Amino acid sequence: MKISARNHLKGTVKKIVPGVVNTEVTLEIAPGVEVVSIITKSSADQMRLSLGKEAYVVVKATDVMIGID
Amino acid sequence: MKISARNHLKGTVKKIVPGVVNTEVTLEIAPGVEVVSIITKSSADQMRLSLGKEAYVVVKATDVMIGID
Amino acid sequence: MKISARNHLKGTVKKIVPGVVNTEVTLEIAPGVEVVSIITKSSADQMRLSLGKEAYVVVKATDVMIGID
Amino acid sequence: MKISARNHLKGTVKKIVPGVVNTEVTLEIAPGVEVVSIITKSSADQMRLSLGKEAYVVVKATDVMIGID
Amino acid sequence: MKISARNHLKGTVKKIVPGVVNTEVTLEIAPGVEVVSIITKSSADQMRLSLGKEAYVVVKATDVMIGID
Amino acid sequence: MKISARNHLKGTVKKIVPGVVNTEVTLEIAPGVEVVSIITKSSADQMRLSLGKEAYVVVKATDVMIGID
Numbered sequence: 001m002k003i004s005a006r007n008h009l010k011g012t013v014k015k016i017v018p019g020v021v022n023t024e025v026t027l028e029i030a031p032g033v034e035v036v037s038i039i040t041k042s043s044a045d046q047m048r049l050s051l052g053k054e055a056y057v058v059v060k061a062t063d064v065m066i067g068i069d
Numbered sequence: 070m071k072i073s074a075r076n077h078l079k080g081t082v083k084k085i086v087p088g089v090v091n092t093e094v095t096l097e098i099a100p101g102v103e104v105v106s107i108i109t110k111s112s113a114d115q116m117r118l119s120l121g122k123e124a125y126v127v128v129k130a131t132d133v134m135i136g137i138d
Numbered sequence: 139m140k141i142s143a144r145n146h147l148k149g150t151v152k153k154i155v156p157g158v159v160n161t162e163v164t165l166e167i168a169p170g171v172e173v174v175s176i177i178t179k180s181s182a183d184q185m186r187l188s189l190g191k192e193a194y195v196v197v198k199a200t201d202v203m204i205g206i207d
Numbered sequence: 208m209k210i211s212a213r214n215h216l217k218g219t220v221k222k223i224v225p226g227v228v229n230t231e232v233t234l235e236i237a238p239g240v241e242v243v244s245i246i247t248k249s250s251a252d253q254m255r256l257s258l259g260k261e262a263y264v265v266v267k268a269t270d271v272m273i274g275i276d
Numbered sequence: 277m278k279i280s281a282r283n284h285l286k287g288t289v290k291k292i293v294p295g296v297v298n299t300e301v302t303l304e305i306a307p308g309v310e311v312v313s314i315i316t317k318s319s320a321d322q323m324r325l326s327l328g329k330e331a332y333v334v335v336k337a338t339d340v341m342i343g344i345d
Numbered sequence: 346m347k348i349s350a351r352n353h354l355k356g357t358v359k360k361i362v363p364g365v366v367n368t369e370v371t372l373e374i375a376p377g378v379e380v381v382s383i384i385t386k387s388s389a390d391q392m393r394l395s396l397g398k399e400a401y402v403v404v405k406a407t408d409v410m411i412g413i414d
């Protein structure tokens with residue numbers, strides 16, 4: 001499926017922390033650049049996420065904030 | 070301010086598209102890796118965002134989805 | 139792409155209202171059951187959304203609230 | 208209370224999975240059309256959600272994405 | 277309607293900035309404490325929001341971040 | 346860091362409920378006006394949040410809904 005969320009960043013699964021309802025997944029999308037995601041446990045199980053697997057970080061533009069020092 | 074959002078990715082402003090209420094800002098966070106953000110126009114003006122400026126992509130973990138082919 | 143968002147509801151495009159940065163799209167997902175989405179204008183253009191086109195409503199479980207009378 | 212979220216879809220509670228902080232609730236909003244929500248456990252308890260109860264799926268338009276095959 | 281979003285803060289409409297698709301609304305929820313909301317223009321019109329009107333700020337707990345100096 | 350989220354409301358930590366992946370934090374932002382936030386457990390630990398500590402509620406304008414009676 002092609003989806004309207006503007007940001008699709010290719011990466012590799014680096015870490016998985018399962019919880020009761022949610023699971024925390026960390027992806028590396030460029031050397032040393034990691035993104036943390038929290039998805040439902042059932043989604044993580046259905047997608048058979050495992051360390052080293054190729055996956056995409058998907059984020060809507062309206063969910064991305066900008067920060068400056 | 071230090072903020073609870075889990076993802077802070079350092080980058081450079083590549084493109085700015087202002088609208089009436091919102092403004093679209095594109096940051097490069099690694100060579101060839103771009104992230105699009107939509108923030109309010111007044112925030113973009115207050116932060117004096119301009120092309121080439123250093124800035125951070127800030128995203129909550131619960132707003133990051135995972136996709137697989 | 140298969141995505142972690144839990145809700146994928148098949149429907150048909152009923153209405154499109156384009157803005158400067160965002161575009162409002164209405165889908166019918168069951169007889170008389172309509173869902174309104176606001177996505178970025180460029181996503182709507184890229185997906186070549188048009189009236190009558192088959193599409194999916196995609197929503198994360200954490201973005202769905204529950205209401206009672 | 209009348210609320211600004213654009214989408215109010217009437218349905219029936221089909222499934223409830225309680226967690227420590229969050230609870231997962233599934234509503235049927237049309238024959239065979241189910242929507243999964245994750246709300247805080249205390250909200251689920253306060254609303255006395257139970258199987259078969261009438262309830263609404265409430266979603267902001269900016270939280271609804273569009274997908275196409 | 278009673279809704280699962282955890283935060284309902286009573287206030288008064290202080291400012292309204294209409295856009296093409298979205299409208300920016302500012303509420304005062306305590307002396308000198310203002311909250312800015314962006315909702316769809318059609319919701320703002322339907323709710324007949326006007327300066328001085330009593331209204332609530334409604335926010336999901338998962339959409340509230342914490343910051344420290 | 347200065348961040349694009351429009352709402353920064355100063356307050357004091359009143360209550361903390363830790364979970365496996367997420368933690369629920371309540372802040373008082375004005376006499377009798379409380380806001381509930383759910384952040385990741387690791388963020389709460391990193392920020393060393395404790396009862397009585399000064400902190401900010403940070404919310405994007407697009408995540409704030411409006412309600413009327």
